[in-house]
Amino acid sequence: KPYAIDYRIITPNGDIRIVFEQNRPIIEDDRPVGISGTIVDATEKKLSETDLRDQYGMLQFLIDAIPIPVFHKNENGIFESCNKSFEEFFGVPRLSVIGNTVFDFLPESQAIEADTADKSLVRLGCALTYEAKEINGSGDPHDVIYYKTPLSNPDGSSGGIIAAMLDISERKHMEAALRESEKRFRIIAESSSDWFWETDENHKFIYVSERYQEILGQSPESVFGRSRWDLSSNGLQEQAKEKWRVHIADLNSHQPFRDFVYLFKTGDGSTRNVKISGIPVFDDANMFRGYRGSGTDVTEHIRVEVALRESEERHRNFAADVAHELRTPLAVLRTNLDNFEDTEQVKTLRLDVDGMTRMVTQLLAATRIETYVAADSFVSVNLADVCLHVATLLGPIAIKEQRSIEVLGGEDTQLIQGIQESLEQAVRNLAENAIRYSSRGTVISLKLGQLEDIPYISVIDRGRGIPKEQREAIFERFLRADRRTGGAGLGLSIVKRTVENHNAEIAIDDTPGGGATFTIRFPKSDAALQDMEVA
Incomplete structure (x- = not known):
């Protein structure tokens, strides 16, 4: 029978060569009478094949190292390769993928959707990017983005497609959470007794919540592009010049601030006491981008505080006046008691007067210490x-x-x-x-x-x-x-x-x-x- 074989030889100069020998028998009268064949030096060819296998192995290693699923299908939709991430996502071993189609290991609805997209890609001959829902090997739904590109053979015919799949489920969850957070913030901002604001790097307002207009009578748009001190009249600033100087210095040095109270002139010309707090904002490059914070109308709170202090002052003055007025008659009473004989009744009265005198002294001390x-x-x-x-x-x-x-x-x-x-x-x-x-x-x-x-x-x-x-x-x-x-x-x-x-x-x-x-x-x-x- 004919045969072919590879083997190594050592040349006279000591080199090792790989030769390919191919032989066939010579038949005469239905009898083998000899052998004819060829021997070819296949060293270079074998080395090229080895390099090709090594390169293919390295390429497969690199593809397996890609953290997202990657696969290749031929023009008939048959898988020719996939990486390890593909196996892990769908829970299907590579041997069960290669040589099969999506209909062999995916649910029918998923398979139809994927096959339709791939046929469109081959027909159009252009790259395609789209979002889809995929069920992983554990049965959990995932949001993914497919990046698919058609391949062409050297003769121009279709060579199938190569594709990558990016799992964006976490991003979708974060986007949904962000939308929910923004919704909650809007609800809080609209129902809060405070208002929220944001300024740029020049301390000019670029955002003010709707509550600002309800409280201070100015529309948010009317303050955009203006600073806080622009909105406070010069007369009001002069009354607290040092406080404003310190506040502006803090802003220019990008320091957080809390509970800065100042007089604000509203749209109708009246003044309100406003309390604000803010923190500096920096971008990823640590560049200052402005401030964000909140504001509160504390006019009524300050009015009540002033009234309370005045009331406490009146009560302290009253207690001090009463205590002062009692000291003299108590001293006279104590002196008169000292002139009486030391009977038990007189001793008891002296103790009572001494106790009252001490109480008056303590009351005076208490009113003095408050001031x-x-x-x-x-x-x-x-x-x-x-x-x-x-x-x-x-x-x-x-x-x-x-x-x-x-x-x-x-x-x-x-x-x-x-x-x-x-x-x-x-x-x-x-x-x-x-x-x-x-x-x-x-x-x-x-x-x-x-x-x-x-x-x-x-x-x-x-x-x-x-x-x-x-x-x-x-x-x-x-x-x-x-x-x-x-x-x-x-x-x-x-x-x-x-x-x-x-x-x-x-x-x-x-x-x-x-x-x-x-x-x-x-x-x-x-x-x-x-x-x-x-x-």
Whole structure:
């Protein structure tokens, strides 16, 4: 029988060559009498075939690395190749795809749609891009975009199509979510009591929501291309020139801002108080593109605040007037009681008058503390002087109540910025409480010092202490805890307000062995702050 074979040979000079030998038998009288054939050097051909196979393998590897499905069909709609992403999307192995048509592994409706599109592409001979719905191997619907291109054979006949499929389901979901978000935003913007705005890089308005017109009486279109200060009259700007200067400086340095309040002149000529907040907007290249924010009409809110402050001022003045008017008759009554014999009734009356006098003093202190303006009233205060003065003042009272009072650390100077009279009133209130509620024969300690550069005063008693659940409530005005037996409930509220006015903190701890320790911690001393700045 004829045969053909490839094999390698070694030439005399040591080269390895691939030869192709093809032979056939010589037949005479129906009998083989010899062999004739040809031997051809096929080395170059075999190397070319090997390179071609390698290139094809590399091409298939690259196609498989493409993260979207890619496939090739011939002119009859038969698959000739596909990549791994195609297999994964449709859940069909490559061997079941190649040599078959879409009707062999897709549902009929999908197959008809795909086959119709491919036939149109072959007929028209031009590239085609379209969206479609495809069901993946798990049965889930996906939105896809097909990119299909016809192929031509060297003789000009149709060579089928090559196509890629891009899954855009996630993009569709995001677009739907964005449309829903925009819809919600429009609903909120239309129903909100605020309005929303946007400015460009020159701080000119490019968007204002519809609520703007309802609130301020100007159409959104009327403000486009104008800045915020263009819409505020020069007279209104002059009244708050420094505030506007700081605001414009913040805008020019692209800083976010919050609760900037200014007077706005409406379309009918009236003025409204407007509060706005905004954040800077930057593009992907980090270039400033403007601001976005919201605005609120706070005219009524400010009117109510002003009315409330005026009402509180009237009430404070009334309380101060009443307390002031009561001091003189109480002092006269106390003097007259001192001229009577020390009967039990007289002693009881003296205690009552003393209690009323203390209440009036606390009421006056409470009204004064409401009017302190820290920035205008603070001076340098030595905490040691405060404690020594309080101890000197209350020493006789402590002795009378069979207690004693001491100052620890009084030899050291502890300077803070504050109001001495107010601080002495606060420490005195704490010390009087300590005298009242500590055990007889004990010592009330006024301790001062610094802990990590933080000045503090501690008022320490050795009484029954204060339950933890009451430690916040006792600072409320007119509230008396179980350990208090008299007074108007103002003393500790005055302490709390004084502490807040001095940007300080107050804490209550248990005294070792029994009792309560009130500690006022003030802001870091100036010396400590200067050391930090130098460091």
